[in-house]
Amino acid sequence: MIQHMELAGGKVTRNGDMAGNVRVYVNPDESERRYLTEALKLDEHTLVSALDPDELARLEFEPEHVAIIFKRPKNYSSEDKFVFKVASAGLFLFPDKLVIILSEDVPLFQGKHFARVASLPDLVLRMVYSSIFHFVEHLKVINAISDSLEEQINTSMQNKYLLNLFSLEKSLVYYLNGINSNGKLIERLKLGAAKIGFTAENLEFIDDLIIENSQCYEQAEIYSNILASMMDARVSIVSNNLNWLIKTLTIITIAIMLPTLVVSIFSMNVEFPGRTHPWMFWVILGLAVLSVASVRLVWRWKGW
Amino acid sequence: MPRRSAARRVVVTHPPGLHARPSLAIVKTVRQFRSKVRIRSGDQEADAGKILEVMSLGAPYGAELTLSAEGPDAESVLDALAQLFADNFGLSSL
Numbered sequence: 100m101i102q103h104m105e106l107a108g109g110k111v112t113r114n115g116d117m118a119g120n121v122r123v124y125v126n127p128d129e130s131e132r133r134y135l136t137e138a139l140k141l142d143e144h145t146l147v148s149a150l151d152p153d154e155l156a157r158l159e160f161e162p163e164h165v166a167i168i169f170k171r172p173k174n175y176s177s178e179d180k181f182v183f184k185v186a187s188a189g190l191f192l193f194p195d196k197l198v199i200i201l202s203e204d205v206p207l208f209q210g211k212h213f214a215r216v217a218s219l220p221d222l223v224l225r226m227v228y229s230s231i232f233h234f235v236e237h238l239k240v241i242n243a244i245s246d247s248l249e250e251q252i253n254t255s256m257q258n259k260y261l262l263n264l265f266s267l268e269k270s271l272v273y274y275l276n277g278i279n280s281n282g283k284l285i286e287r288l289k290l291g292a293a294k295i296g297f298t299a300e301n302l303e304f305i306d307d308l309i310i311e312n313s314q315c316y317e318q319a320e321i322y323s324n325i326l327a328s329m330m331d332a333r334v335s336i337v338s339n340n341l342n343w344l345i346k347t348l349t350i351i352t353i354a355i356m357l358p359t360l361v362v363s364i365f366s367m368n369v370e371f372p373g374r375t376h377p378w379m380f381w382v383i384l385g386l387a388v389l390s391v392a393s394v395r396l397v398w399r400w401k402g403w
Numbered sequence: 404m405p406r407r408s409a410a411r412r413v414v415v416t417h418p419p420g421l422h423a424r425p426s427l428a429i430v431k432t433v434r435q436f437r438s439k440v441r442i443r444s445g446d447q448e449a450d451a452g453k454i455l456e457v458m459s460l461g462a463p464y465g466a467e468l469t470l471s472a473e474g475p476d477a478e479s480v481l482d483a484l485a486q487l488f489a490d491n492f493g494l495s496s497l
Contacts, residue, residue: 174419174422174423175422175423175458176420176422176461177458177459177460177461178461183423204418205419206417206418206419206494209494210493210494236423236424236427237423237424239427240423240424240426240427240454243427243430243454244454244455244458247453247454247455248455251455
């Protein structure tokens with residue numbers, strides 16, 4: 100699927116069916132791939148890399164364009180079961196156009212970062228910045244989910260919340276890898292600035308990107324370390340909650356067994372004093388209740 | 404303060420639907436108020452103050468949601484949420 104857009108007057112706007120200087124290909128089909136590799140001379144391997152979530156971010160200089168593969172957070176859906184994944188995206192910068200290759204249809208050019216775009220190279224940098232911002236936003240979501248799961252674990256006896264935390268831990272490893280990979284790409288963008296055609300303002304923006312990306316990496320690293328280091332404690336809490344339940348059930352079982360013992364003794368088919376006494380039924384019942392009360396008293400006295 | 408209840412219908416107009424970031428925006432908004440808010444999407448219902456529940460709704464683009472609030476500032480929280488939905492959770496794009 101292709102979306103035509105136009106960068107003009109500092110803004111990117113949809114261009115209907117008319118070819119603009121920004122073209123977005125979402126999961127290109129066979130004919131679109133043929134056009135990209137034959138007409139636009141995109142390297143087939145680089146094109147596949149743009150759609151491969153496991154590919155590392157990188158920068159390649161081709162005779163007619165610059166190919167940039169960067170990492171971005173994949174949009175989370177409720178079927179992902181708390182696994183936040185990373186996807187790749189490809190930017191192919193020509194002197195007169197920018198071709199964007201994505202594996203899924205996601206909203207591009209979100210937020211204020213795209214309010215004033217000076218040029219196509221500037222748009223490239225803003226897309227990388229948008230990806231860093233997206234990572235930061237997802238880290239906040241992961242932190243909020245982690246807090247929420249912790250609250251649930253405090254009273255839980257099930258493994259599902261622990262498994263969700265493991266999923267979050269795994270997500271953070273993916274994110275760390277993706278953010279680190281983007282960091283290397285930004286450094287290479289800075290080194291190749293003259294070849295790409297970045298202006299002095301663009302270079303200043305790249306410096307900002309390096310700082311933003313490194314802060315994002317540190318944040319992900321801190322969250323990952325906290326999750327990993329607290330995991331054992333959380334496993335113990337769930338185990339302890341289960342132990343409390345078993346202990347309470349055991350005490351209840353004992354409390355029921357004692358009146359059963361009292362009643363059983365008096366149910367034996369032998370003679371015992373006062374068997375025919377009119378109050379004997381109430382005496383036996385009283386002894387049974389007394390035995391339950393004694394368990395309760397011992398329970399309180401021992402602080403079980 | 405008297406307890407009040409109110410309800411409002413909203414539509415998800417953000418193209419990717421109610422994914423991670425919109426869910427966090429909803430939870431953060433609800434926590435600024437004292438009223439309890441519930442979101443109903445089809446036959447699913449979630450506490451709007453709990454991110455785990457909001458994310459599990461998985462409401463797609465175009466889904467019609469019913470927001471119901473109960474508490475002293477029920478109308479205010481629903482106004483804020485309706486504005487959040489109208490602004491596409493601050494994630495407006497092309």
